[in-house]
Amino acid sequence: MAPIPILSCLCGALLLLVFVVAAVVVDATAPSLSLAARHERWMAKFGRAYTDADEKSRRREVFAANVQHVDAVNRAGNLTYTLGLNQFSDLTDHEFLETHLGYRYQLRPEGQTDDEFLKGNTPVAPVNMSKAPALRNGQFRYMPDSVDWRTQGAVTEVKNQRFCGSCWAFAAVAATEGLVKIGTGNLISMSEQQVLDCTGGTNTCSGGDINAALRYVAASGGLQPEAAYAYSGQQGACRSGGVRPNSAASVGAPRWARLYGDEGALQELAASQPVAVALEATDPDFRHYRSGVYAGSSSCGQRLNHAVTVVGYGADGGGQQYWVLKNQWGTGWGKGGYMRVARGNGANCGIATYAYYPTMDS
Ligand SMILES: *[C@@H]1O[C@H](CO)[C@@H](O)[C@H](O)[C@H]1NC(C)=O
Ligand SMILES: *[C@@H]1O[C@H](CO)[C@@H](O)[C@H](O)[C@H]1NC(C)=O
Numbered sequence: 001m002a003p004i005p006i007l008s009c010l011c012g013a014l015l016l017l018v019f020v021v022a023a024v025v026v027d028a029t030a031p032s033l034s035l036a037a038r039h040e041r042w043m044a045k046f047g048r049a050y051t052d053a054d055e056k057s058r059r060r061e062v063f064a065a066n067v068q069h070v071d072a073v074n075r076a077g078n079l080t081y082t083l084g085l086n087q088f089s090d091l092t093d094h095e096f097l098e099t100h101l102g103y104r105y106q107l108r109p110e111g112q113t114d115d116e117f118l119k120g121n122t123p124v125a126p127v128n129m130s131k132a133p134a135l136r137n138g139q140f141r142y143m144p145d146s147v148d149w150r151t152q153g154a155v156t157e158v159k160n161q162r163f164c165g166s167c168w169a170f171a172a173v174a175a176t177e178g179l180v181k182i183g184t185g186n187l188i189s190m191s192e193q194q195v196l197d198c199t200g201g202t203n204t205c206s207g208g209d210i211n212a213a214l215r216y217v218a219a220s221g222g223l224q225p226e227a228a229y230a231y232s233g234q235q236g237a238c239r240s241g242g243v244r245p246n247s248a249a250s251v252g253a254p255r256w257a258r259l260y261g262d263e264g265a266l267q268e269l270a271a272s273q274p275v276a277v278a279l280e281a282t283d284p285d286f287r288h289y290r291s292g293v294y295a296g297s298s299s300c301g302q303r304l305n306h307a308v309t310v311v312g313y314g315a316d317g318g319g320q321q322y323w324v325l326k327n328q329w330g331t332g333w334g335k336g337g338y339m340r341v342a343r344g345n346g347a348n349c350g351i352a353t354y355a356y357y358p359t360m361d362s
Contacts, residue, residue, distance in 0.1 A: 039063050039090075046087045046332075059090040066090070070288050080320060080342070081285070081292030086332050088287050096287055100329065102165025102207040103278045103307040105354065143271050146314030148324060154181040154274060155311050156189040156226075158337030160330040162233035164205035169195040170328040171276035171307035172213035172356065176223065178274030178311070179358050180249055188249050191229035192328075194220070198238035205235050210276050210307055210356040214254030217358060221245025252361040259352045263343055266323075266352040270310045274326075276356040279341075279349045281306035286349075289334050293322045295342040301350025310351070313343060323351055 033041070039060050043049070050056040070083040088096055149155050156177050161170055169192045181187045196205070199216040203209055217223060222245045229239065259265045269275045280301050281287070286294065293316060312324035322340035331337040341348055 035064050035067065036060070038067060042085060042089060048090065062092055063090045066284075066288070069284060073285065079292070079295070081294045081340075082290045083285060083288040084290030086288060086290075087330065088333070093282075093284055093287075097282060097305070099163045099165065100161065100167075101281055101306040102161070102167040102205070103305050104168070104207040104209055105278065105304060143268060146312070147271050148312035148314065149178055149274050150311060150324075152181075153187055154178045155326060156187060158326065158331045159192065159231070159328045161192075161328045162231075164196075164233050164235075165207045166192065166196050166205055167307040167328065168203065168208035168210045169199070169213050171309050172210050172217060172358075173223065174309035174311075174326055174328075175274050175276040175356065176214070176217050176249070176251055176358050178309075179251055179360065182273055183251075183360050184248070186248060188246075189226040190223040190246075190249055191226050191231070193231045193236070194224050194229045194238075194240060194243075197236050198240050200238075210278070210354075211254060211256050214256075214276075214356055214358050218251055218253050220250075222247050222250035225249075251358040254356060254358050256354060256356045259355055261352050263348070263352045266310065266355055267313060269355050269357065270313055270323075273357060275310045276307060277310055277351050278304040278307055278354045279351045280304055281349070283349075287333075289339055291335050293320050293340045293342055295345070295347035296349035298346060301348065301353065304350050304353060308339075310355075311338075316340075321345075323348065325351075 042063065048059075050059055066089045067085065070085055070089075073079065073083050088100070154177070156174070159170060161167055173190050173192045173195055177188065177190055180190075195213050195216060196203075198220070199208065199213050201209075201212060203212050220240060223229075224243050224246055228246075229243065257265070257269070266275070266277070280296070280303050282303060282305060283296055283300060286296075308328075309326045310323055311326045313322065314324070315321045321343040323343050325339045325341055327334060327337060327339060329337065341351060
């Protein structure tokens with residue numbers, strides 16, 4: 001890879017091309033680099049610095065384990081998806097799961113253990129799908145084979161919950177942004193920080209309830225735009241007293257549905273508007289997903305721990321059906337921040353268990 005002499009600056013574009021090609025070549029051979037070199041390169045790419053040599057060597061071990069897993073899956077090449085290193089590659093599974101998820105199914109009453117709560121619990125209001133928005137007039141609306149709310153301009157930029165279990169706030173806001181666009185024609189990027197600060201109860205960076213978030217969204221009279229109440233990655237005091245409701249962003253009461261795994265019901269909902277859902281994101285492959293259609297194990301979905309937004313569905317050239325998820329782990333995760341998850345074959349990690357969405361009902 002000796003430098004190629006360039007005779008004139010006319011060749012700026014060519015020079016750029018040479019660098020791009022060189023970068024691609026180097027990347028393609030990355031698995032053959034020494035682990036230390038790959039770690040250094042990764043640190044530079046993601047701007048990671050460690051406090052001291054001990055920390056660095058500890059992190060390098062974690063990085064090595066993650067690299068080994070990513071390389072092994074990609075080398076085997078027998079799955080419907082590929083993995084890639086990303087900004088999470090020097091975290092252990094435990095560190096990652098503790099800090100980047102945050103879905104909680106309803107609030108457990110004081111004094112009850114999780115087991116007691118789950119055993120005795122029946123969902124408050126299983127939705128009668130005849131009353132779902134797709135069927136509001138009592139008749140089936142045309143349900144297309146594929147939907148992508150991104151192409152309808154109803155999805156804002158990919159956001160980043162950072163080291164905070166606030167997925168519940170992001171999913172609630174993404175569903176709200178979608179409905180406001182569909183209802184009013186205006187796409188407004190709205191404030192997750194406001195929802196994180198103001199929902200109250202035990203809804204925090206340690207997890208929260210999407211339905212509670214959507215109830216707050218309705219009660220707020222319209223969330224502030226993202227820029228007016230920016231995300232900090234930490235919960236703070238609710239500033240809504242100091243800001244007027246943003247009437248351009250107002251929505252009505254939320255609904256939620258227990259879907260019992262019925263992907264057809266989720267399809268009806270997702271054909272009407274972007275929908276917040278819960279799923280299980282425990283699998284290390286989820287964290288390092290890069291492309292293709294992700295498929296979880298048959299037991300994935302029994303421990304719902306993450307909230308995302310279904311912004312579409314479809315099928316790829318090979319006929320594999322998928323859901324399109326908008327996540328909030330930045331654009332460096334997945335395919336520009338999005339994931340395709342298997343649909344119709346029992347590998348969806350519980351995505352059709354609970355759905356949450358705002359309405360324009362008064
Ligand atoms: C894929 O290949 C790996 C390594 O050969 C193997 O361990 C794994 O069971 C295979 N998975 C599937 C789904 O075939
Ligand atoms: C659902 O609602 C429709 C229309 O209101 C009604 O005809 C139907 O009986 C309801 N189904 C259930 C299971 O409650």
